[in-house]
Amino acid sequence: MSGLPSADSSERARAHRLGRQLRALREAHGLTRPELASAAGVPLRTLSRLETEGVAQPGLFTVAALARALEVTVDELVAAAGPVPGLWSTGYEGRTIDSFVAALVEAGVDAVADVRLTPISRKPGFSKSRLSAALAEADISYLHLRSLGNPKDNRAPFWDGRVGEGLAAFADVMAAEPARRELEELAELAVERSVAVLCFEQDERRCHRQAVLAELHQRTALSVAALA
Template sequence: MYYRRKVLLAILEKFGGRLSKTDLQKYLFLFSQRQPIPSYDFYPYRFGCYSAQATQDLGTLKKYELVQETSFGWELNQSNQFFSTLKAADQRDLVSFYQEFKNVSGKDLIRYVYTNHPFYAIHSEIAKDILSLQELKRVESEKPKSSVKSIFTIGYEGKSIEKYVTELIRNSVTVLCDVRKNPLSMKFGFSKKQLKGIVESVGIQYIHFPGLGIVSSKRQELHSKSDYNKLFLEYQRTTLRKNQSDIIALKKIFEENGRIALTCFEADFECCHRSHTANALLDAIKDPPSVIHL
């Protein structure tokens, strides 16, 4: 079992084996924030901090009959014990964490998270019902507000879906343009349907441009900078020239929305065709901005 799932189950166990979905997300967030390497990452969502991976994991644990979903929230099957499977440091920290928060739940817990981590409340639908005017102003000040027209590129290699989405939010990206040929991924959150659903849930439009992608078979034997240069030269001569309509569509999206991001897999933009797609887009824009590679 993934260690992060043991942490999730241990938190549920420590807090009596039964928690509302909101409380579990908040406890998991606060505990993860205290770990040297967080078990879960989070992004700002409708009710504050949210881990899509944790929700996915709970669904998997439900299939294994380790937890059950009820009208109240999540319940641990009593026959399972997970606290003892944690690393010694996490056991010590979870004991102290429980002592600190065992009497903090519901709106009090949400308020604690919102006041101590206001960035994660920027998309909250309930903040106005929980926070004071002064506290709401602090949340408002955390909202990214850049309106300068910019083109970004971003790869998801090595990133959780939560870190990826948070990066888009912090850079005020309004449209995510997926330039993968086949938008499928073994990594949670990055196949087309999942990615579209997640980014659009935080107000970022998703558009797929399969015509600007590179077929996976052409990426199998890339071992040197020379190999990449040959691939991208071919990409410029063929794909980009044949798909000018997609570049024109990207240009229109940029002109209408101002801050867009081109996305693919590779962390290093120099090893990804998205940088060349971005350059082709710049060539089509009268007063092009600089490209920012996230």
């Protein structure tokens, strides 16, 4: 396992969510950036950085001034920008790396859990190093969960309609200690962050990740959504 998301990446994710929330509220009030900056009494450059770059530790007085101008409390503003726990199911089949990352950002995904046994791909951008780099640029954490990968000799059942057989074989994989440990760590992450479980197949019914997500749902009671 490559490790759970760091504190720094969590801070960056929160900063970008705050920026998106500020922009959404400003637009809902029909204000331009200069108009909001003027109403709040904060420098336009500061507001621009908050909305577009994300500031990990914005000044309390700045946030309070913006909240007043947007007619919300500081607590409401910060809470609305907080992480939303959840589980997403996604495959990169038929996607480009740019469209994939854009869909994650649009959905508010904070972390991607890669459940491929071997995270390499002939599809440009989806091998481990390039994928993790592309996600990092969008402030999305990446973790490779090798122990939750499907063995090569158990892939055909999912592809040719013998899904029950494939799930039965994969249940033995999930029962092993390494997989159980990674499932527990992933469940803990999902109740705090929005996590997309990734493999190749776009159709979850043809992929072993359905078993991983079913187990996570059972452990966390979180619903699972498909990434559009």
